[in-house]
Amino acid sequence: MDELLEILEEIDPDIDYETADNLIDGKLLDSFSIVSLVAEIANTFDIEISPKYLVPENFNSAAAMWDMVCRIQDEE
Amino acid sequence: MDSVLQYLTEAAARCPGKTALADGQDTFTYGELLEQSQRVGAFIASREQPNRPVAVWAQHRAAVPVLFYGVLWASCFYVPIDPALPPAKLQKLLDDCQPSLLLTSSPEDGLPAGVSFPGAVACLEEAASQGRALPLPCPQHGPEQPLCLLYTSGSTGTPKGVLKSHGAVRNFIEAFLEVFPLSQEEVVGNQTPFFFDASAKDLYLCLRLGARLEILDGGLFTFPVQLVRHMNQRQVSCICWVPSALSLVTQLNTFAEVKPQYLRYVFFVGEVFPMKQLNRWRAALPEVAFVNLYGSTEIAGICCYYRVEGEYGDNETLPMGQAMPNCQVFLDGGGKPITQLGTVGEVCVCSPALALGYYRDTAKTAAAFAQDGLQRVLHTGDLAQYREDGLLVFAARKDHQFKHMGRRIEGGEIEAAALALECVQRCCCLYQQEKGKILLICQLLPGFQATAKEIRAALKSALADYMVPGKVLLVPEIPLNANGKIDRPALKQGLGL
Structure with a gap:
């Protein structure tokens, strides 16, 4: 984490x-931030984030992202 | 008729019931677009003299082009305003062009607190309903009539407005359709905001063709699977986007999930397309035509194009290509045209599509648009050279301008905003191309305490959002060269960049 x-x-x-839980819905992160974010997460945790994970719910908070990372790691 | 409105009246006569503009919520048919824009025009003409600037709050909505064309019916020119501008920046812009009317798409929109504007604010509904009973204006003007005033980054921090004419836009549109035979069946998917120069291509191509413009909500680009599904649902056949927007589709591996089904043309403009991402697009969509467009805000549309053909390695550079039929493009090497291979020169353009100049700034206009006999020559500030097959290849900028997310930014504008802060003694803006990140290096005045975070926060209220540096770095001293200017190579080396 x-x-x-x-x-x-x-x-x-x-x-x-x-504390932030509306990173996407509140437009705190834009599309270009998401690209950097996805690339960095994939690199750091050595996982592949397939397009099916790319939905607002998985990126609205740091906790949701962490949850997604754990789920992908479990699947792999 | 020399007005671009001729396109609108012709399209409305040919296909009045066809959808002209659509966003996620609203649609306008060509008949509605004509009627509504004429009513807005009648409203404006009842209170404004011709040739006056009219500000338009330019959200990414279908109603905004209706307001643009309304302004044109009154023989005025529109000034699209980025609604996300911080108040201080917005104020500078309004002070520079001094409109007395601001049009918005809905009654909830308007200027933020802290901006002083002595003029009137009217929304589309209000303007159209008041214009209903008023006499219909009939624009009588020549091709030199101003059409729009677009603000772009200025190196000293003062706003720089580029004024374009009806004649220039028409000249570009006709030339573009000569090269790319698009049809009225086209559905154009618009990505570029209406306060950004590149969107004029989408608007006026659709108007000329009687084609449908699908305005793609910015939010769709955050999760491009949704974006491509939406494009398929709306049957988008032609797009002209900035490479950053195209890249994020492939960077997020979208095509593994869904592919565009109706797409025939992908144009890209505004910056260099990273070849790796272009190759991924081409591999996924082998039937689609990919075309690199090169232009400058000082020209209506573009002046060079290159239809991507053959294989390119991920590290190769795509050419800017060849001149459009309405443009003469040459390389200037200190007063002499460059013809030999491998020599870098400044890209210069002669064309009826050149902008009229910088708004109320004859000195800047004379410097960029040189008079050569009867014709004007635009010096773009871009450096390029010829490839073996005679196509132009971009090399670098003459100055400290760079492209970030397809927008052009003067490093000097960011530096001027930072120097306006009390605590900053010296600063330098660098652009990290590979990371797509704006970096600002600051040296504080002795005795002042400020964190990088505080400086960045202060810049947010002085600069458009896309110009705010991704990172502010504080250093004890920024090196100067023998002339007392910032020694950029030494600074970069010192930082390990």
């Missing part, structure tokens, strides 16, 4: 990721 928070800090340091 700390590694994920580091990635997020790098993308936009002004967001409080511990």
